[in-house]
Amino acid sequence: MENTIIEMQFAIDTFYFLVMGALVMWMAAGFSMLEAGLVRSKNTAEILTKNVGLFAISCTMYMIYGYDLMYGGGIMLEGIEVVAKDATYAAPSDFFFQVVFVATAMSIVSGAVAERMKLFAFFAFAIVFTGVIYPMEGAWTWNGESVFGLFVLGDLGFSDFAGSGIVHMAGAAAALAGVLVLGARKGKYNKDGSSNAIPGANMPLATLGTFILWMGWFGFNGGSVLAMASKESANAVAMVFLNTNAAAAGGVIAALILVKLLWGKADLTMVLNGALAGLVAITAGPDTPTALEATLIGAIGGVLVVFSINILDRVFKIDDPVGAISVHGVVGLWGLLAVPLTNPDVLFSGQLAGAGTIFVWVFGTSLVLWLALKAIIGIRVSDQEESEGVDIVECGLEAYPEFTK
Amino acid sequence: MENTIIEMQFAIDTFYFLVMGALVMWMAAGFSMLEAGLVRSKNTAEILTKNVGLFAISCTMYMIYGYDLMYGGGIMLEGIEVVAKDATYAAPSDFFFQVVFVATAMSIVSGAVAERMKLFAFFAFAIVFTGVIYPMEGAWTWNGESVFGLFVLGDLGFSDFAGSGIVHMAGAAAALAGVLVLGARKGKYNKDGSSNAIPGANMPLATLGTFILWMGWFGFNGGSVLAMASKESANAVAMVFLNTNAAAAGGVIAALILVKLLWGKADLTMVLNGALAGLVAITAGPDTPTALEATLIGAIGGVLVVFSINILDRVFKIDDPVGAISVHGVVGLWGLLAVPLTNPDVLFSGQLAGAGTIFVWVFGTSLVLWLALKAIIGIRVSDQEESEGVDIVECGLEAYPEFTK
Amino acid sequence: MENTIIEMQFAIDTFYFLVMGALVMWMAAGFSMLEAGLVRSKNTAEILTKNVGLFAISCTMYMIYGYDLMYGGGIMLEGIEVVAKDATYAAPSDFFFQVVFVATAMSIVSGAVAERMKLFAFFAFAIVFTGVIYPMEGAWTWNGESVFGLFVLGDLGFSDFAGSGIVHMAGAAAALAGVLVLGARKGKYNKDGSSNAIPGANMPLATLGTFILWMGWFGFNGGSVLAMASKESANAVAMVFLNTNAAAAGGVIAALILVKLLWGKADLTMVLNGALAGLVAITAGPDTPTALEATLIGAIGGVLVVFSINILDRVFKIDDPVGAISVHGVVGLWGLLAVPLTNPDVLFSGQLAGAGTIFVWVFGTSLVLWLALKAIIGIRVSDQEESEGVDIVECGLEAYPEFTK
């Protein structure tokens, strides 16, 4: 009978893991819709293709090599049982949950380089990022390995519960490197350096994408408790759900008030970014704050994202069509730094060390990789292709072929 | 070992609550898409902003004050553990599940006042509705408190399983008060009193919204069993899922046949309303009917909604762009009244008393609040702003900026 | 205490079944969005109505008669407890899970006959298909009944885990019969027999639909383990999730590479079909392959679908607007035949026998039914109605009424 009980705990944890993983997988649809809504219609089919393709590449590369690099278990998962042999859940469910995180990190990149990058150059980047770059830093953080034999982040007081840094800031770092190598979209900046708005084509899609991400984030953060079948873990998961939701709400409200004060209008795109910022901000530590604290952490994320998007766009001339670098990078960092405020086991210095390590590694390797891709196959479509939209040159079809453009 | 078993029951119930809550949260996306599909494109960005904003406001106000008012537990959830101390689930999971219900009630209002209301007047209403108006009637019903010390609804034989009245009819009552104060959209009624159709811009979005709501409703009704970890409750939850689905199907089929008979065509908008009507109708008592009875309860909802929308629109000149008052109010009442047909513990008189109490309270307080808002900050955009669409004046952007209008 | 444990197992299995069923129900939204994206805008409202309607009809007919025919339990589920009396889950959860499969099979048909069929002729077909045709072959396969007293498929070494054949190929067989009786769309084929491309109107919707189906498929395959509450079944469900995802990824990558090689562009519509092909391919046996094998099974599905769509379209002149016959039929067959490669208990001969039985039954009865409907009420709209779009004649409204066409 005791055995039955243990089996049932195993079943509960596995079931929980799978449901949370399915929610995170759903975030792939969220990123697709968000990005498809925020680009111009002439670049929409391409960004959809990119999102479907990157999800498939992430799943396959992480299966072949990345999971082994991060957690062991052998190439092509041949020894996957070994990894989870003492776990309270089925080994495949751990892989399933982890793999959707890789895809999330990769999705962050796709938005920032939208409307001008060559599709297959992006896919080439995705292969290396999901097979090597992400798994390496994942091994240092979530698997506790030492960073090139130098130091162990966990020992320094670093903690990133569900990945504000490990997933989101990492994705943003790769995106930033990509945008720097790629340059701004044609027509984004005027000769005098001023910046033009390039409105996305479809706000309902962007809103749908945000709601999908909001929902999927319950899996992202909730699943990161990694266990459900005890009172303690059930309480933890419940608190994580509550706080994840509260932080998103805080991000929305803060962004809403701020844009109303700044420009007198409720700029929907910023409100959506506020929701995502709230979610990114709480991700590093959704278990320790109270509901009110979570709301405030999210709200600060919402404020940060409004300023960050403007500063990156206008001051630094970094052209990020969907605001991914601000939402996931700047706010991801804020999320890491907010953890010590509510979690006494975590140190600011550790968070800074972790953020630095992740950023340097991901940004550095990504920069080299983007530059190499630029040299070898080129990463940017021609000017004319960009004017006509990348859909036709890359996908050979139009997203809304019937509508007049 | 016994302890382990109790912990596992706790884990199962908590897990179940969280999954059901995530499904209900997903309904926020459903309302957004439904409403965004049923308004004209020039009012689409605003309704999206409204839906994202109201969800955030609901979550925050209910956290700060509403939950305490309804169930106790202290302002800002500071004593939340107390509320659920004997519960078989984690306290935060209860809050998480309850809070998404508040947002649902509020979402009902947003559709009815679409295309002409000032955004921030709506948000002001939302703050009071989710912080006070809804929690008060929630306390009288689901928390069994006496209505101003006068009577206890439960003692009168009132029962509303998942909220046909407490959530849906309440939302519709607030919406009705709002529409009466606000008036019809420009161009909706001709001088001779006849009514014009104002078609919504995007039927795929409206359909997507309906499917999202249909899916989310499994959480709405299924979660309202409030327990899963026993044979009895598992059987109950399963029956609720089955009946919720059956009622939605019945609503679709009834509306489909009826519109075909009346107008010779399968008016999609009415078919979608039929599905929602089926869902609203079964919500007050999804546990006691057989599958066939549930189908019929839903079908009657589907018939009612077709007539109700027409009568409200043409006879009473109540301009409700999405049909929310009919779907949630008229059919919500039907749902309440249908309970005694299959549940011998519930009395018609009790249902009438409950419906009356909810309606009088919510309609009355909402009316006062709308009138106050009208007097203080104004609730309606100017004629010209309405002609040009509220998107530009309220949000400063367009939902489909590239498309010709 | 032992009783408590058994109850908890019951609760876990029921809960699991309901969650999986909700995911499969969600596939109805996926098919709707996929098909709405792949037809022209003038036929969009009708296909949405068709999808909502067929789901409702499937649920109702299967409740009234189909479930009894397939598994017993009485008309209108009156004896449903009997069916699942020894089951480890609540009887209604079994029905709930099974019923969404019927709807899936029916959804496959709707896409193939799009843009030219009479809506109510389709619904008439749906009534018989979901009430009789599908339940009959379901009884032979999943319920192990003998085929007209002749042979028992299971004894021949036939196995179809989650329904590559029983659901997908069956749907495709009905669709094929429909398309043959119905004929191609006006303007699809030129006088010289060459075929014209008729692009779908909305690629983001088609992509959203694909992601929804991908997510829902975790329920489709994962739920088909039929149990969760033991280590063995938890492991099985986890492996099924992993492999389902891997196969979809394999299908995407294979289709992507193939279209790039063949036409130099990443044709999004084929990439989406690749994802679905991967999912269909793995459905017959997602439990036995390794992750790599699953990826390859999916990849072969992705290759098959690209060729199949072209051959059906150009060589056989079968006009299937969404590619349903290739995705679900051709690849469904591949899925069945792939099972013996990784599952020693299954025989090729058995798979062929099963595929043949399903196809002959479904195609034959469907053909008779389509011909009968054609003779009695007609199944095709008039030429002029087809030119103007079926939305106006069948639904009386337009999907995007504001857009210029």
Next chain:
Amino acid sequence: MKMLTAIIKPFKLDDVRDALSEIGISGITATEVKGFGRQKGHTELYRGAEYTIDFLPKVKLEIAISADQVDAVISAISSSAKSDDEGKIGDGKIFVSNLEEVVRIRTGETGSVAL
């Protein structure tokens, strides 16, 4: 024969069509256009960046009529397309040009009878 081209505000379309119907005009071709003129565009926001929309939504009506109808049609449009009694900037314009021939495709009729 003359071809009148009127640019009007989109929400005035129904009023203008009714006014034209009343004076017996039975053929109109309408196009959704964007107009740039004296009417100041409005400012939009996008992710915190303000920008000006110069091209405002308008509807263009093309109406082929016989020469003697010109004045009646102009006055029907003028009165029905005004935002209010004084008119507002952006209410639009009417252009008149010469039309040499008309053919009704269905019948092959030409000239005024084909209008």
Next chain:
Amino acid sequence: MKMLTAIIKPFKLDDVRDALSEIGISGITATEVKGFGRQKGHTELYRGAEYTIDFLPKVKLEIAISADQVDAVISAISSSAKSDDEGKIGDGKIFVSNLEEVVRIRTGETGSVAL
């Protein structure tokens, strides 16, 4: 030079383009328009309310040609744009007006050679 403006049914666009190509016309500008005319609009439904759609989808073709091509073009359009042999109401119209000058932006060429 002349400017021909043809209003046709949308699904006839390919046929008309082919007919024009055959007689050597190599330039067309097409616009999606809504037409109001003798062809009765249809009734639509929206949430149970019936209403009439007066403006039906049409395509407008503008074709600049030299004066001597007018007859050939009119007959090519007329025969290819008809719904059937007798023609149906709503098949459309062709308007002919005078064109004073044409400039090809790329080369600056003017007159017939720029067509």
Next chain:
Amino acid sequence: MKMLTAIIKPFKLDDVRDALSEIGISGITATEVKGFGRQKGHTELYRGAEYTIDFLPKVKLEIAISADQVDAVISAISSSAKSDDEGKIGDGKIFVSNLEEVVRIRTGETGSVAL
């Protein structure tokens, strides 16, 4: 008065509008159109079937001006609408026709003053 109709590439719209503003043109009506001409369409793919898109997206500008502005406007458009210094096939055309009358709806003004 003259009516100029220019067909240009969509992404040139802002440049052309700026060029026109500079020479004092204050009224333009723009329409999204599809153009068929010497510029070869591109091939698209759909579910593995290749097909040619003949009608490419263009923008049509209608500009009513007084006769003496014609040359200035043509040269402003010509120089700003070219893809590059030599021009590319498909850069577009300018059509000039006569405009008999203009009415400003708001004021009832007619003639050049109404432009």
